[in-house]
Amino acid sequence: MNGMRTIKEVIEPEYVIEGAGVLLRRSIAPRISNLYDPFLLFDHFAFNDPVEGPIRGFPMHPHRGIETVTYMLEGSVHHRDSLGNAGLIGPGDVQWMTSGRGILHEEMPRRGPQGNIYGFQLWVNLPAVLKMTQPRYQEVKETEIPVTGENGVKVRVVAGQVGGIQGPVTEIAANPLYLDVTLSPGSTFTQPIPPGHTVLAYVFEGQGLFGDQTVSAVRMAVFNDGDHLQVSAGSSLVRFMLIAGQPFLEPIVPYGPFVMNTREEIQQALADLRAGVFVQP
């Protein structure tokens, strides 16, 4: 379908408690309806209020059948997994983790110098043929993420292509676009996106005209089909994560940190965990 993408739905994030008591803003969560295929979940962590008390994080937990994408703006997340991988995702860094058949990992947020923790976690589905693939990490440091744009537009390209600039995260089944876009007042950003791809914009600062509607922080906009997205900033700036990808059009069965295609595959994941064969070296 040709034309500019218009808004289909605007989602107001809900506050939820996850992990060992972490307060998050959640826009979408895995559901059997799979409305945002290939995207499953989008969480925004912002522990900026000292009254929230100690940071509890996400102790060891499994994943199977999905990719988790952590993008930090302030503070950091220390992670380690059952395969011996460990590291720190700092401000401006991204970790694109393909769980494949299974990992067990721990994710522990840490405050930045201003006392803040601010970042996002996106879950991207894997197609049936890749759900039991080997786990894989793509970890990209702040300085390795290209920045492009002109006339008041600034785009950090995590995955996908903007005006010939290719993001460092590659070979992802959903063929995603994942961008951190800032528009100065009065500027306009236009991005071609293949028709049929799902497009989401998570607006976390200011407000702007997204296609045919104004969207203000903090909200997620979901778009109708079309071949390009146009966003304009009026008198204030606007900053958003632009998320787009190719739907797999497969049935899904989500169960906590697993997203598979059938109920039997979920039972298998639980049986593998109990039998201690969930993680294969």
Ligand code: FE2
């Ligand atoms: Fe996780």
